Amino acid sequence: MTLTRHKPNHRMSQAVRAGDMVYLAGQIPDQRDAGIEEQTAETLAKIDALLDELGGSKSDLVSVQIWLHHMDDFAGMNTAWDAWVDPQNPPARATGGAALASAPSGVRIEIISVAYLPAD
Template sequence: MTLERLNPGPRMSEAVRIGDIVFLAGQVPDDLSGDITAQTREVLANVDAVLRALGGSKADIASVQVWLSDMGDFQGMNAVWDAWVDPANPPARATCGVALARPGMRVEMVVVARARN
């Protein structure tokens, strides 16, 4: 089984593919000025873009870890998530509160999915 790296950099790759399973690096917002809904929308758009590059879609997601800097944002994140998630193919998901890497960052998501190409 081969291991393939998508957009490798000096510190990490955007995603790593082993066979037809892909592990996305933590997806974070670039614009930290927004509230939890804006940041969640941006993160989910990033997830969509990486999956598209691998020939997949949100229907191919097996698992998501959602990290929130403030669990008070849980409802706001879920409102955006619920509008985005494929209801016919919901992934396994866990959400926890953590200290994130940059001040102002409210959400990060780690995804494991199936790659199609």
């Protein structure tokens, strides 16, 4: 099995391919003062961009973990999620509350995902 790191830096990689599985690092929004729907949409767009760079799409997602700073944001997050997710290929998903202590102030969401992208 081949292991490839995508966009590594001194601390982490944005994605790691292990064979046909791709593990994306937790993605957070840049807009710190935006509402949860906007932060969710921006974070999902980052996932789209990473998957596109790796030759995949949201339809290839296998598993997603969503971490919310405030569980009161659950409904707003779901509004953005429902507008984005491929209803024919929804991934397994878990959502939980977390302090997001290592994220910059104002970040309300972090999304971690795994995709199946068969090597060519």
